[in-house]
Amino acid sequence: MPITGMSTLLTQLAETNAPAVAWLRAALDGTGFESEIGVRTTFAQAARKFGEAIVASAPPGLTATDVARWVILLEAFARRPTDEHAGLALRLFHGGELGEQVSMLRLLPHLPEPARFVDLAREATRTNVVPVFEALACASDYPARWLPDDALRQLVLKAIFLDVSVAQIRGLAPRVDAELARMLEDYAAERRAAGRVVPGDVAWTLALMEKRP
Amino acid sequence: MKLFDPHIHMTSRTTDDYQAMAAAGIAAIVEPAFWLGQPRTHVGSFEDYFGSLLGWERFRAQQFGIRHLSTIGLNPKEANNPALAEGVLALLPLHLEKPGVVAVGEIGFDDQTEAETRVFVAQLELARAHELPILVHTPHRDKKRGTLYTLELLRRHNFPMELALIDHNNEETLPHVLEAGAWAGHSIYPNTKMDEGRMVALVQKYGTARILVNSAADWGVSDPLKVPKTAAAMAAAGISEDAIVQVCWNNPVEFFAQSGRLDLATVATRAVVDQRELWEGNSVLRGQAPVIED
Numbered sequence: 219m220p221i222t223g224m225s226t227l228l229t230q231l232a233e234t235n236a237p238a239v240a241w242l243r244a245a246l247d248g249t250g251f252e253s254e255i256g257v258r259t260t261f262a263q264a265a266r267k268f269g270e271a272i273v274a275s276a277p278p279g280l281t282a283t284d285v286a287r288w289v290i291l292l293e294a295f296a297r298r299p300t301d302e303h304a305g306l307a308l309r310l311f312h313g314g315e316l317g318e319q320v321s322m323l324r325l326l327p328h329l330p331e332p333a334r335f336v337d338l339a340r341e342a343t344r345t346n347v348v349p350v351f352e353a354l355a356c357a358s359d360y361p362a363r364w365l366p367d368d369a370l371r372q373l374v375l376k377a378i379f380l381d382v383s384v385a386q387i388r389g390l391a392p393r394v395d396a397e398l399a400r401m402l403e404d405y406a407a408e409r410r411a412a413g414r415v416v417p418g419d420v421a422w423t424l425a426l427m428e429k430r431p
Numbered sequence: 432m433k434l435f436d437p438h439i440h441m442t443s444r445t446t447d448d449y450q451a452m453a454a455a456g457i458a459a460i461v462e463p464a465f466w467l468g469q470p471r472t473h474v475g476s477f478e479d480y481f482g483s484l485l486g487w488e489r490f491r492a493q494q495f496g497i498r499h500l501s502t503i504g505l506n507p508k509e510a511n512n513p514a515l516a517e518g519v520l521a522l523l524p525l526h527l528e529k530p531g532v533v534a535v536g537e538i539g540f541d542d543q544t545e546a547e548t549r550v551f552v553a554q555l556e557l558a559r560a561h562e563l564p565i566l567v568h569t570p571h572r573d574k575k576r577g578t579l580y581t582l583e584l585l586r587r588h589n590f591p592m593e594l595a596l597i598d599h600n601n602e603e604t605l606p607h608v609l610e611a612g613a614w615a616g617h618s619i620y621p622n623t624k625m626d627e628g629r630m631v632a633l634v635q636k637y638g639t640a641r642i643l644v645n646s647a648a649d650w651g652v653s654d655p656l657k658v659p660k661t662a663a664a665m666a667a668a669g670i671s672e673d674a675i676v677q678v679c680w681n682n683p684v685e686f687f688a689q690s691g692r693l694d695l696a697t698v699a700t701r702a703v704v705d706q707r708e709l710w711e712g713n714s715v716l717r718g719q720a721p722v723i724e725d
């Protein structure tokens with residue numbers, strides 16, 4: 219999906235919630251938004267203003283709040299040198315409550331030059347908070363497209379540990395490699411040695427590799 | 432019966448506690464920001480603490496079907512470190528805007544020093560600016576004087592009494608709080624503060640309007656099941672079910688709903704159901720059917 223212009227996004231949002239869009243426009247125009255704390259505050263407030271409604275014309279799975287936060291990020295990026303964008307996104311993620319972290323991860327594939335945000339995504343591969351993990355692992359093809367091999371292998375193992383179905387990691391099949399297969403087989407051996415059930419997703423993921431040409 | 436614990440410090444409790452609380456009927460809790468038993472010396476420690484209340488702890492509660500809300504503020508004990516207090520006060524405007532925050536708290540008095548007064552008044556103004564109610568801790572030492580002083584400050588600063596929940600009341604302080612028009616919380620503790628039997632007597636004497644009970648459970652000797660135990664004690668003493676629901680569910684919901692950030696329809700449903708909605712909202716289809724409890 220190409221990067222949608224900000225005005226198009228705002229028009230889409232206004233169709234469902236005009237007062238919230240008026241609030242957002244005023245916030246982005248205000249002097250408070252000049253500072254990073256202002257950006258963080260607006261990013262946090264968006265949830266109360268926009269809610270969880272799905273925006274029909276937005277990429278699948280994005281709520282009105284996610285779209286508003288997308289607009290906020292693009293505006294904050296536009297006012298800063300490019301080499302500060304990834305740092306800003308990471309600080310917003312670190313300082314965010316659960317919902318802000320989920321939004322940020324859902325938005326990663328839609329931000330300009332998504333590869334810049336790999337450090338942020340790597341952090342989310344380590345989280346134990348299932349909704350946050352799912353927002354990275356299952357909401358888009360970001361992991362399969364942008365995560366380096368080692369981080370993607372950790373993501374797959376973590377999904378199995380958190381009982382998040384590996385089938386939801388989009389585009390995974392071509393990226394399953396011999397090292398991931400070894401890790402999965404070691405994990406299966408560890409479970410068998412402990413007399414425990416091997417999760418079905420281990421065999422399912424190994425089968426992805428065998429099916430490859 | 433669905434129960435609400437409007438004051439409990441879950442960061443200090445185990446998952447065994449969450450499990451027992453859910454089994455005893457606790458469906459929603461408010462976790463006020465407080466001190467950690469040992470003073471913090473870095474402003475950043477507060478930022479991470481607020482973050483953990485609004486992130487990790489909310490998720491932990493959700494796993495047990497318990498809706499977790501927070502109050503954010505600078506507690507009176509640590510208000511006495513001036514350099515720290517200034518930095519923490521500067522953090523509050525951002526954190527008071529975070530989803531899941533339903534009041535400024537817990538604020539109030541410990542030693543009743545000038546520094547505590549300054550920080551308390553500053554947070555009254557923050558509550559006003561962010562349109563939030565306040566959760567007020569009353570001191571354990573020189574309690575009655577501290578409670579009266581708190582009410583006096585609220586009056587002096589024209590803070591609306593109906594937006595104030597004054598906590599840790601006893602027989603001596605409760606009539607003053609009710610008379611002032613504020614809400615009155617009671618922390619039911621194993622040894623100190625208030626116990627179930629005395630609480631029953633207070634409800635019999637004063638009725639149920641603006642009266643709340645909580646466990647205030649933390650890292651000290653305390654019991655996260657004190658709300659269900661008090662509800663049971665009230666039932667055993669012949670207090671009507673309506674009255675118990677009023678004290679143990681309706682009053683906390685009504686008080687915190689004044690924040691405008693508590694969706695009454697949502698709070699009435701269990702957090703587990705909400706998690707399923709989150710999956711649907713994500714368009715995420717899990718391999719297995721979500722757990723939905725009745």
Ligand SMILES: [Zn+2]
Nearest residue numbers: 463465537647
């Ligand atoms: Zn407390």
